[in-house]
Amino acid sequence: MTDTATEFATIKLLHPSASLHTEGTQPAVFLPDFKFRAAGRAAQMALLLYPSAHSGYATRLFFEQKLEGAGQSRNWTEHTVLSRKWWAPSWKDVVADQPWTSMLGAHLRAVA
Amino acid sequence: MSRFDRQSFLGADSETKLCAGTIGLVGLGGGGSQIVQQTGHLGIGGYVLVDPDFIEETNTNRLIGGTLADVEAAVTKVAIAERLLRGLQKQPRIVPVQDTWHNATGELKRCDIIVGAVDSFKERDQIERFARRHLIPYIDIGMDVHDLGGQKYLVGGQVILSMPGKACLRCCGLITEERLAMEANKYGAAGSRPQVVWSNGVLASTAVGLIAQLLTPWYLETIEFVYLDYDGNRGTLIPDDRMELLRDRTCPHHPSEEAGDPLFDVREFNRRAATPVERADRPSTAPLTGLWRRLGATVAKVLGASNQ
Amino acid sequence: MTAHFKITRRLLESIRRDLERPHPFAYERVGFISAGLSSAEEDLWVLARSYRAVADDDYLRDPSVGAMMGPEAIRKALQWAMSEGVAIFHVHTHGGHGHPGFSGLDLREQAKFVPNFFQIAPQCPHGALVLSANSAHGHIWLDGDKPYKPITRFVEVGAPLNTWSTHEPL
Numbered sequence: 001m002t003d004t005a006t007e008f009a010t011i012k013l014l015h016p017s018a019s020l021h022t023e024g025t026q027p028a029v030f031l032p033d034f035k036f037r038a039a040g041r042a043a044q045m046a047l048l049l050y051p052s053a054h055s056g057y058a059t060r061l062f063f064e065q066k067l068e069g070a071g072q073s074r075n076w077t078e079h080t081v082l083s084r085k086w087w088a089p090s091w092k093d094v095v096a097d098q099p100w101t102s103m104l105g106a107h108l109r110a111v112a
Numbered sequence: 113m114s115r116f117d118r119q120s121f122l123g124a125d126s127e128t129k130l131c132a133g134t135i136g137l138v139g140l141g142g143g144g145s146q147i148v149q150q151t152g153h154l155g156i157g158g159y160v161l162v163d164p165d166f167i168e169e170t171n172t173n174r175l176i177g178g179t180l181a182d183v184e185a186a187v188t189k190v191a192i193a194e195r196l197l198r199g200l201q202k203q204p205r206i207v208p209v210q211d212t213w214h215n216a217t218g219e220l221k222r223c224d225i226i227v228g229a230v231d232s233f234k235e236r237d238q239i240e241r242f243a244r245r246h247l248i249p250y251i252d253i254g255m256d257v258h259d260l261g262g263q264k265y266l267v268g269g270q271v272i273l274s275m276p277g278k279a280c281l282r283c284c285g286l287i288t289e290e291r292l293a294m295e296a297n298k299y300g301a302a303g304s305r306p307q308v309v310w311s312n313g314v315l316a317s318t319a320v321g322l323i324a325q326l327l328t329p330w331y332l333e334t335i336e337f338v339y340l341d342y343d344g345n346r347g348t349l350i351p352d353d354r355m356e357l358l359r360d361r362t363c364p365h366h367p368s369e370e371a372g373d374p375l376f377d378v379r380e381f382n383r384r385a386a387t388p389v390e391r392a393d394r395p396s397t398a399p400l401t402g403l404w405r406r407l408g409a410t411v412a413k414v415l416g417a418s419n420q
Numbered sequence: 421m422t423a424h425f426k427i428t429r430r431l432l433e434s435i436r437r438d439l440e441r442p443h444p445f446a447y448e449r450v451g452f453i454s455a456g457l458s459s460a461e462e463d464l465w466v467l468a469r470s471y472r473a474v475a476d477d478d479y480l481r482d483p484s485v486g487a488m489m490g491p492e493a494i495r496k497a498l499q500w501a502m503s504e505g506v507a508i509f510h511v512h513t514h515g516g517h518g519h520p521g522f523s524g525l526d527l528r529e530q531a532k533f534v535p536n537f538f539q540i541a542p543q544c545p546h547g548a549l550v551l552s553a554n555s556a557h558g559h560i561w562l563d564g565d566k567p568y569k570p571i572t573r574f575v576e577v578g579a580p581l582n583t584w585s586t587h588e589p590l
Contacts, residue, residue, distance in 0.1 A: 021374040024241065024365055030375060053289050055234045056296025078214040080238045083245050083373040083458060085214045090296075132583075218460035224581055246458060247426040247467050247577045276577055277428050329580040336579045368431070369504075371467040372456015377543045378562055381459050385421060 007051070007100040014101055023082055026052045029100065030082070038067045038111045048086055049104055052096050055079060059094045061107030062086035074110055116155055126328040127155060133327045134158030134205065136223035136248075138213045138239055140189040141165075142174035142307045143229035143253050146316030147323075148193040149176045152200035154324060159197060160219045162209045163189040174309040213239060220248075225323055227251045229316070231305060233295050237287045240274055244366040245373065250274040251322055252281060253315040255342065257306035267311050267344025270352075271318045278337045279358035282365040311344045318349060337361075423560045423571045425509075425549070427453075427468035429578030435471045436551060439513045446479045448486035448513070452497045454506040457544060466507060466545070466560065466571070472500065485525060487512065494533055501541040508537055508544075509558065513551040519586060520552040522559070530559065530568075538564030547571070557586050 004027050008020045011029055019030045029049040036043055046064040054060040055077075066076045066087040074089030091110035094103055116127045123129070133156050137144050140163035148161070166186045167178045175189070177196040190208040197204045209216040213235075220226060226248050228239045236252055243250035255269035274280050281287040322338060324330075337359055339352040439449045451473040458465045478493035501508045510530060514520045522530070530548040537546040538561070547560035547568065558571035576582035 022370060024370075025367060053292075055237070056289075056292035056294070078212055079234075080214050080217060080242050082375055083217070083242060084375060085217065092296075221458060221460045221465065222463065224575075224583070245456070245467070246465065247428065247575070249577065249579075249581070273579075275579065277430055326580050334579045368428075368469045370456070371469050372465075373458040374456070376457040376459060378457065378545045379543060381464065382562055385462065 010099065010101050011049070011104070014104075021082055023050070026050070026054075028082055036108050036111075039069045040112075043067065043111075047104075048081055048084075049100065049107070050081065051100050051103055054081075055088070057092060057094075059096050059103055059107070060088055061091075061094075061104065061110075062088050063111075067111050119154070122324065122328045122330050126330075129328045130155040130324070131157035133225070133323075134160065134223050135323060136160040136162065136216075136220045136226040137193070137229070138162045138220075138226065138235075139229035139231075140175075140193045141171060141229065142309065142312040143255070143316050143319075144227070145174075145176035145178070145189070145193060145196075146312055147227055147229065147253075147319055148196055149200075150317060150320040151323065152197045152204070154320065155201070156323070156327075157201070158205040158223075159193075160207045160209065160216065160223055161190050161193045162211070162213045162216045162220070163193075164211050165189050167192060174307055174312055176309075217242060221246050223248060225249050225251065225326055227253070227319055227323070229253050233287055233291045236281060237292065240281050240287075241366065243274070244276055244280070244363075245371055247276045247371060249276070249326055251319045252286075253319050255307065255311045255315055255344070257308075265306075267308070267342075269311060269315050269342035269344070271315050271322070271338065271340040271342070271349070273322050273336075273338035275336045276366070276371075277362060277368065279339075279354070279361045280363045280365050283358055283361060283363055284339050284352070284354055311342065314344075314349060315342060421462050421464060421562075421569060422573065423464050423466065423569060424573045424575065425455075425466045425468070425556070425558055425571045426575040426577055429576050429582070431468055431471060432551075432556075432576055435511060436513060436553070438471070438473050439511070439551065440515075443479065443487070444476060445481055446487040450474050450487050450489060450493075450510065450512040452500065453509040453511050453549065454500060454504065455509060457507055464545070464560075464562075466509070466547075468509075469506065471511075472496075489533075494536070498537060498540045501537050501544070501546070505541060506544060508541070508546050510534065510548040511551065512549075513553075515553065517553050517555070519555045519584075520550045520557050522548070522550050522557065526550065534559075534561050534568070535564035537561075555584060 011018050015031050017032050021028045031047040033044055034047045048062040050060040076087050076089050079086045079088055089110045094106045135156055166188050167182045169183050177192045188210050190210045194206050194208050207219050226243045228236055240250050252272045258266040260266055339355040340349050341352045342349045443449055451471055453471050454469045456467045474489055474493040478490050480488040480490045482488040497508055534546050545560050545562045547558055549556055549558040556574050559568040560571050561568045573585050
């Protein structure tokens, strides 16, 4: 069982501008201007980490933009979360029972 | 004499109230097109019409207003809906969105009521959540045909009124994590689901009755949670048991503390207001022809776009 | 800019019931509504979430006015705004029916304390509402340093919906 406050604190260390919100009573972590690698290239955009069940997946990472050329076999779908539009690749089995920082890394492997 | 004289029992100011109302329709296929037609007749004045698809031949068994010529010309479902409305009202306020609803949230925020006539549980779940965040009543309709084996089928469906604060689609058991997971696992393998015009008609008509009741009530009893089960074999549309059980329930899935856009910042709003940007017009709903139609059909096939 | 205020009927009725309770010495009761926000182009929606009454002990005795909040009432409301990052709207009722309006005293007092909320929660607008038995009127500040704007449209969300517009000279 993860402790939301503790997990969010570790995310804040990684990304100080992160903010914690809720959707459906579950935590949702907004990561503005997050830098990561996509298809081997540097990328930067807002991400939204949802560390519990969402849209049929155990956990989800949403991207501000669909990443052309990255994870292209991953069936990108549109979502509206926290009242905003997001994209998510079909990247399953990133379990909820792990540190959020590990979860974030596991999701980013879908587009790396 | 007014063309609405026969519905004057809706109230002395019903014509004005209906005309002032704006509804968002997500999904303009078999169910949604019936709602378009009926609300046009009823006199609802404002519409946000949302559907990304073109009419195809397999839609013509149920898409109200769609013709074989529309199929040939690859007309969009939004254009068909708009044409239907403009034939029934002199000056309807129509915002056509030939896109997914995820790209129409700005327009949908302005609606008094949102109606979802979509196939997907994921879309229902997210439309409802969006509606709840914006304190907008949401009406959901859907039908399905269940194969009972031995060449026997059950036609079923539901009409649900989801009001802010009241029981939601998750409270009803319509949206569950299991259903969402099953749907996610079927991605790419989803085929065309059976759909028939008469069942869509029952569900859509009932939804329109709820719309009318929300805008211009004609009887004193107010019902803020509606969950009706449709049995197409028996020809019944009756309250689900949960309608009474959940009548006074405060929804735990959409707490009031989640109303609004959590990422909103008034300073950003003020900055944008200080530097106004000309709003881009929505794409034309004019029908495509020739090369563009074939290109559109090819793209649709590649993407495996589902049709209602 | 068009400001809309939306509130469920259940919440609005509970607020009216609370504001109509007699107070040991004040003639009127006051409270605060928290709200989320949303926008699309020039439209801004204030989406009411919950209500907190000003506690009986947090009023000041002042027979010259209907109700006078003490510093503790305002401190609690500021704390609420800060801890939850919400918009805060002061609310009271003038009773009666029809469209209510702010009194001169209301306008003077709200001009003093509403801008203070921007020191604590600058990411949200804040404001004030006055109710009647069947309507409401309100002001919204988008910036602590600029004048308020009127809330021009209200929606009481229930079955049926109840919508009304107000018009106030800008």
